Amino acid sequence: MQYLLLIYGAEGAWDGMPVSEASKMTQEFGAFTQSIMDNGNYKGGNRLHPTSKATTVRVRDGKRVVTDGPFAETKEQLGGYYLIEAADLDEATAIAARIPSARFGSIEVRPIFERPPA
Template sequence: MQYLLMIYQNEAEYANMRPAAGQQMTAEYQTFTQGIIQSGNFKAGDRLQPTTTATTVRVRDGKTLTTDGPFAETREQLGGYYLVEAKDLDAAIEIASRIPSARIGSIEVRPIWVYDKSRIGA
């Protein structure tokens, strides 16, 4: 089963991290990512640009409305994600617990909805 592991942390705190700590975190991410690639769990993953680059889109009464930034103000922002293959939720949680940002933020683990492609014409 596939799970999306969404990485949340405080952008301001991350931006103010000492250079040595930032380099250490980057190295830890490289090691983690290489490990889940080698184990076969990795399907996709990327770091996101800061929320200052985000645009939120809504459609109301047939009109497209855009707002700069994320939808809601929160203490932690979505900073990246991994899409992984895991045998069950417990295995996905174990993978999520090894993401370096779990120590300073949070990781949301959510199963991917599996669609019957034959029913949607794919």
């Protein structure tokens, strides 16, 4: 079986953390990632930019509607995901608009933190 582990938390928590604590947290994340890589559980994972960098794509009446923010309605739940490579946000939203359920649901496009070169 594969499982998706979704990490929730108050976005402000990181900003409010003292530098020493934040870097300790980063180290812990690194160690955790390494441990699940070592024992073969790891398939992938990324840190997301905060919701202030999110863009929502919907298709209504055949027209693409792009808006700022993560405005999924409360009656909408997470039902799947695609991880894509795109040149920029315009290409990403164009691809998002082709997801069939964009016609009745919402696709949240969230940029992924670029990793420092290994």
